[in-house]
Amino acid sequence: MAEQHTPILPAFFPGGIEPEEHKELTSESPIRRLPVPDVLHVPLKQHIGNPAQALVKAGDHVRKGDVIGKPEGFVSAPVHAPTSGTVTAIEDYPAPHPSGLNGPTVHLEADGRDEWTELDPRPDFHKLGPAGIRGRIRQAGLVGMGGAGFPTFVKLNPGPDRAVDTIILNGGESEPYLTCDDRLMRERPKEILHGASIIGYTVGAKRIVVAIEANKWQAISAMLGASVGWPQIEVVAVENRYPMGAEKQLILSVTGREVPSGRLPADVGVLNQNVGTAYATYRAIVLGEPLIERVVTVSGEAIREPANLEVRFGTPIETIAAACGGYADLGRLIMGGPFVGSALHNTDPPMVKETNGLIFHARSQVPNEPVMPCIRCGACVEACPVSLVPNEMYHLARNKEFERVQDYDLFDCIECGCCAWVCPSNLPLVHYYRYAKSEIQAKERQKEVADIARRRTEARDARLRREKEEKEAKRRAKKKQTDAAKAESDTTDPREEAARKAADKRRRMRGKSPQSSDDGNDAEEGDAEGPGTAATSDESNQR
Amino acid sequence: MAQAQSRTPSLAVPSSPHDHGGGSVSSVMTAVIIGLAPVSLYSVYLFGWPVLFLLVVTLAAGLATEAVMLRLMDRPVRPHLLDGSATVTCLLLGLSLPATTPWWIAALGAVFGIGVGKQLYGGLGANPFNPAMIARVMLLISFPKELSTWPAIKPLFSGQALSFSEGLGVTFAGDKTPALPPDAASAATPLGHLKTELTMNLTVEEILGQGYSHTQALFGSLSGSAGETSAVLVLLGGLYLWWRGVIGWRIPGSMIAGTAAMALVFNIYDPSAFPGVAFHLLNGSLLFGAFFIATDMVTSPTTPRGQLVYGAGCGVLTYIIRTWGGYPEGVSFAVVLMNAGVPLIDHYTRPRVFGKEQAGGPPVGSEE
Amino acid sequence: MWAAILILGGLSLAIGLFLAFASRKLAVEKDPLVEEIDARLPQTQCAQCGYPGCNPYAEAIARGEAEINRCPPGGQETVESLAELLGVEPPSLEGEERPPSVAIIEEDKCIGCTLCIQACPVDAIVGAPKQMHTVIEDACTGCELCLEPCPVDCIYMEPIPETLENWRWRHPEKQEAIRDEASQKVVTAGG
Numbered sequence A: 001m002a003e004q005h006t007p008i009l010p011a012f013f014p015g016g017i018e019p020e021e022h023k024e025l026t027s028e029s030p031i032r033r034l035p036v037p038d039v040l041h042v043p044l045k046q047h048i049g050n051p052a053q054a055l056v057k058a059g060d061h062v063r064k065g066d067v068i069g070k071p072e073g074f075v076s077a078p079v080h081a082p083t084s085g086t087v088t089a090i091e092d093y094p095a096p097h098p099s100g101l102n103g104p105t106v107h108l109e110a111d112g113r114d115e116w117t118e119l120d121p122r123p124d125f126h127k128l129g130p131a132g133i134r135g136r137i138r139q140a141g142l143v144g145m146g147g148a149g150f151p152t153f154v155k156l157n158p159g160p161d162r163a164v165d166t167i168i169l170n171g172g173e174s175e176p177y178l179t180c181d182d183r184l185m186r187e188r189p190k191e192i193l194h195g196a197s198i199i200g201y202t203v204g205a206k207r208i209v210v211a212i213e214a215n216k217w218q219a220i221s222a223m224l225g226a227s228v229g230w231p232q233i234e235v236v237a238v239e240n241r242y243p244m245g246a247e248k249q250l251i252l253s254v255t256g257r258e259v260p261s262g263r264l265p266a267d268v269g270v271l272n273q274n275v276g277t278a279y280a281t282y283r284a285i286v287l288g289e290p291l292i293e294r295v296v297t298v299s300g301e302a303i304r305e306p307a308n309l310e311v312r313f314g315t316p317i318e319t320i321a322a323a324c325g326g327y328a329d330l331g332r333l334i335m336g337g338p339f340v341g342s343a344l345h346n347t348d349p350p351m352v353k354e355t356n357g358l359i360f361h362a363r364s365q366v367p368n369e370p371v372m373p374c375i376r377c378g379a380c381v382e383a384c385p386v387s388l389v390p391n392e393m394y395h396l397a398r399n400k401e402f403e404r405v406q407d408y409d410l411f412d413c414i415e416c417g418c419c420a421w422v423c424p425s426n427l428p429l430v431h432y433y434r435y436a437k438s439e440i441q442a443k444e445r446q447k448e449v450a451d452i453a454r455r456r457t458e459a460r461d462a463r464l465r466r467e468k469e470e471k472e473a474k475r476r477a478k479k480k481q482t483d484a485a486k487a488e489s490d491t492t493d494p495r496e497e498a499a500r501k502a503a504d505k506r507r508r509m510r511g512k513s514p515q516s517s518d519d520g521n522d523a524e525e526g527d528a529e530g531p532g533t534a535a536t537s538d539e540s541n542q543r
Numbered sequence B: 001m002a003q004a005q006s007r008t009p010s011l012a013v014p015s016s017p018h019d020h021g022g023g024s025v026s027s028v029m030t031a032v033i034i035g036l037a038p039v040s041l042y043s044v045y046l047f048g049w050p051v052l053f054l055l056v057v058t059l060a061a062g063l064a065t066e067a068v069m070l071r072l073m074d075r076p077v078r079p080h081l082l083d084g085s086a087t088v089t090c091l092l093l094g095l096s097l098p099a100t101t102p103w104w105i106a107a108l109g110a111v112f113g114i115g116v117g118k119q120l121y122g123g124l125g126a127n128p129f130n131p132a133m134i135a136r137v138m139l140l141i142s143f144p145k146e147l148s149t150w151p152a153i154k155p156l157f158s159g160q161a162l163s164f165s166e167g168l169g170v171t172f173a174g175d176k177t178p179a180l181p182p183d184a185a186s187a188a189t190p191l192g193h194l195k196t197e198l199t200m201n202l203t204v205e206e207i208l209g210q211g212y213s214h215t216q217a218l219f220g221s222l223s224g225s226a227g228e229t230s231a232v233l234v235l236l237g238g239l240y241l242w243w244r245g246v247i248g249w250r251i252p253g254s255m256i257a258g259t260a261a262m263a264l265v266f267n268i269y270d271p272s273a274f275p276g277v278a279f280h281l282l283n284g285s286l287l288f289g290a291f292f293i294a295t296d297m298v299t300s301p302t303t304p305r306g307q308l309v310y311g312a313g314c315g316v317l318t319y320i321i322r323t324w325g326g327y328p329e330g331v332s333f334a335v336v337l338m339n340a341g342v343p344l345i346d347h348y349t350r351p352r353v354f355g356k357e358q359a360g361g362p363p364v365g366s367e368e
Numbered sequence C: 001m002w003a004a005i006l007i008l009g010g011l012s013l014a015i016g017l018f019l020a021f022a023s024r025k026l027a028v029e030k031d032p033l034v035e036e037i038d039a040r041l042p043q044t045q046c047a048q049c050g051y052p053g054c055n056p057y058a059e060a061i062a063r064g065e066a067e068i069n070r071c072p073p074g075g076q077e078t079v080e081s082l083a084e085l086l087g088v089e090p091p092s093l094e095g096e097e098r099p100p101s102v103a104i105i106e107e108d109k110c111i112g113c114t115l116c117i118q119a120c121p122v123d124a125i126v127g128a129p130k131q132m133h134t135v136i137e138d139a140c141t142g143c144e145l146c147l148e149p150c151p152v153d154c155i156y157m158e159p160i161p162e163t164l165e166n167w168r169w170r171h172p173e174k175q176e177a178i179r180d181e182a183s184q185k186v187v188t189a190g191g
Helices: A125-139 A180-187 A189-203 A217-226 A247-255 A275-285 A317-323 A379-383 A390-398 A402-407 A418-422 A429-478 A482-490 A494-511 A515-529 A534-542 B002-006 B025-047 B049-072 B077-082 B085-095 B103-121 B131-142 B164-172 B190-198 B204-208 B214-219 B231-243 B250-269 B277-282 B286-293 B304-324 B331-348 C002-025 C032-040 C054-062 C075-086 C115-119 C172-190
Strands: A031-033 A039-043 A067-070 A085-094 A102-110 A166-171 A207-213 A233-238 A270-274 A293-299 A307-312 A330-335 A342-344 A357-362 C101-105 C155-159
Touching (some): A166 A247, A180 A189, A270 A275, A307 A317, A390 A402, A390 A429, B025 B049, B049 B103, B131 B331, B190 B204, B277 B286, C032 C075
16 A cells, blocks of 8 residues: 555654544545536635736626636736626625625626636646746636635745745645545546646756645555656655644655745745645646636535535535535534634635635534633643744733734744644633734834825925925015015914814814704804915915 | 524634634643542551541632632632632642641641732732742741641551541641650651751761661651652652643653752762762652642743753752751742742743744844 | 042042033934834824824923823824833823724815815825815825815715724634623523
């Protein structure tokens, strides 16, 4: 058997955990294609970076694979019509996001013909050259299929000063429940390796390593079988330990290279791609098909018939659930794996490019253990695959000590969830880190906005001063109205005047409650006093 | 049907991870209590009823204090009372006292340990010092005579055993006469005996020749506080905790190694004045401290290197206090002293972060 | 004894002279405190503090003339940040915190009077006389100074909506409270 020939590489990263896998729910269900639903809601943001701009309008007819959203900026990806039909609206719709907010979405009514737009298959990808392949991968809307959703073409362009010698094809899939990569490797290994060889050619890598967790021995043997005839491809088994599928942890375990903090794998000559991305690359180049569907594991204790489905993007989760026999006693819906996936508010959102799993947890699986204080047991320190000190970070984040929590390497945290999983006090540790990270980022944005405002107000002050000086100069040149000039120099700064008025207004507002009388006062005051500068009184005279 | 369900607005939407290993504070504490069971039972057997009464008194006083304090601070009483942390503290305190300690001293210790040592600092998880040890240190300083009077061993079911009512008398009435006739009122612990005799210009060999053997220390037929008696049973409990993953090897290992290293060096330097490694390891509460006291999660470091430093510090300090200090045993002082250094130790022993030269430092491989 | 007095007196004289010299020679040109205070202000330029802008307010605080709790756009957070900088107990905010907003001009009502343009402290309104005006939303600080001068009341404030881009994770303790309620609901519903 395959697993006897393949040595198992141990997990080189610190910490890690071994949770229950629950993979048996779906590991033996072959990939099944879900029929195209009648109505699709295709979000314009299905990736990291800027949302795409809608190219279609209500009433437009589109064919399968037509671009309906064009990328906005460098880190962005286009969105394609998942089937042929009519655009009914471009409207906000619930996004598959933990916030439960809406995002811009193209609503599509399928015509049932499901006809392709013109495709341009290029089995002879060598003729395209690396730049040509990158361009096509960008046009095909490829993003990382492992759950992060980072545009693939950006990754394939490591820059001139970074030489990539090794591609790691990530078949780790160390999260519980998920089996979509496992099934893909078992059922379509040739296509995956073909895609991997295209990626290898594009970045000029000599070596392609397919890394698969040791518990997926059928996938290992399938990939080994398919790799015959590809001398540059090797298949290795890696230890079964979460988070083996995390990029930097896998790279360390496979190559022994440690990606520096804040840097990219390409800095150590490695490119890490999910097997699903390699498969999508194959379809994008060899078949010319843009990314419009993917394999998703539908699993969990609350769904009646767990399955692996190939689903068009934009299909509502409710429709997917119905195709799996529906659900009962649903307590929590997770998009992605249970460790890094997001809990969704309901089953309305559609599935998108980064949806590798939909896990329907029963009510009894939703935690209601009491949250206890941290008892400093240190289990989180031992479990952390980045060697952070999660208990200290927790205290700092909880007390909003945002500067100190960054000294504790908050931004090196990969949010894998190991610390919270082992925590005997049931503390929502990762939530605290996410909270601290988003607060820090929001503060930085606020600071940028404040800096812009400061610069603008300084520029304005300078302009006003200049204008005033110019006016003064003119007046002196006239040398006629000396008295008027004196009066002018007494007038106060317009903003001081405004401040005084604003203060008056607030005083009045505190005194009177009705809005209407307030408005009356405003108008009255505006008319009576008029603005303070000479320039403005000119304007009001004009009026 | 499914449609109707999807419209229910409130599926739980916590942050990931959406899975939990299942551990809990109470399961940790339960494991510690189980680990303490062999020593406690053996101690009841060795010293008879007074030990049982002593444990009951510390538990009752400690839990009552916990409940009152939680109520005063307006915190949920039941979950915290049932989490087992106060029970562990009280057990540890009870086991570190001499069997004949009067009930009011034990109760005072428990009230102080839980009330001042734990709850005044903010309750579970917030106390810098081990509450059981801070209570014991307080008692040792306040009542040196009572806390250093060790009863002779009178196993249950043997001819010397105290009856139930005699036991009651010892714990609650301060009775000494029936149980402990003046001539045999107390038996010095080996450490205490050694300390007094060394001041009389005897050599270690001469002193220990007077009826001490390592086997006795191993199986606990020598006098001492309840937890000190049998090295074998302490080890058994400690191994259980290690197997359950409640304690790591670092703190107990480095604490034992710390004392052993000191003992080895000084024993080689002058065997007549400094007893050997085995004597130090098997006597007193070193093993008990290494497995049950120093490993207290709240008051020990969380970083791996920090745990080594802390354990070694406890071990070395224990030896120093035993050998040159005013008391024959130093585990409680050593642990409390090292507790004070834990925040500092934790700060300076943070592990090297993945991809960085050091915690909080620059990325690996960066020039400079 | 005289020797000691002389030595100590001489020493203190020398040190005093040195300090006086140093304070002259090494004097800081611009008051760094003003800049640091200014950096902690939200730069809304709304003048709600009674000073004509954030920088004048910062100068007033540095001179010790103004309280540090008069910046409603900054909220209690700014008060605390200033208190930390100045080493004082943070007073509670004067005025009420409002959600960050931007000004919107109802374009069909605008008569093109340019009064709002002159009131805007950050030049975030564009337009010419008798032409319709528009707010550059990215530059608008939400100071509300343009509301008053408008003779036709065609400017209103709109809170910045929460979107997928600016959404933030909430403090978990608020979430925990929600969860506790929810789990209790489930229990009662089940039993």
